[in-house]
Amino acid sequence: NAGVTQTPKFQVLKTGQSMTLQCAQDMNHNSMYWYRQDPGMGLRLIYYSASEGTTDKGEVPNGYNVSRLNKREFSLRLESAAPSQTSVYFCASSERQNNQPQHFGDGTRLSIL
């Protein structure tokens, strides 16, 4: 019963490097989300995909790109990492109805030096 799986769990990058964070869900959910969590700021939405084939910007999209590869997978890419992107990144999924809760992965802890 995996739910939402994120890889990797930890990563250290140098400024300017690129990387892709992977997320997969096995609950047949239509909607998927990427958040970043910083101390005292709660979770801020980076990008989301309301359904397969669509993606939309959230609150803090600059410096990120996403791909909804299929219904199960939603990846987040940092093209040129910056120290300001040091954060904990969470992927979530939900049914495409707002009265349904989100299900979260365990997060990716990303440090950029």
Added chain:
Amino acid sequence: AQSVTQLDSHVSVSEGTPVLLRCNYSSSYSPSLFWYVQHPNKGLQLLLKYTSAATLVKGINGFEAEFKKSETSFHLTKPSAHMSDAAEYFCVVSDPGTYKYIFGTGTRLKVLA
């Protein structure tokens, strides 16, 4: 636009005493509201949800919340705190039509022995 305000960033209680975590919301629609808990280095776990059925909602681990439309509040309570309740708690409101969820900035609960 939807918004959520968690009124306390930190709450400390003694083990065995009641817990009250406060949340006010703003919504142009009949809202769906959620409380999540996050233990250290973990993802977010759903505690309970309100979706316009009963105004008193019971969740996991003895938590409950009451939806009060007149006060635009959705406070989280528990009659008797346990050491394992020490965590961060997030109040969330859904944004109908956009499939987005708006997070409060979190309340860190400390339970004293």
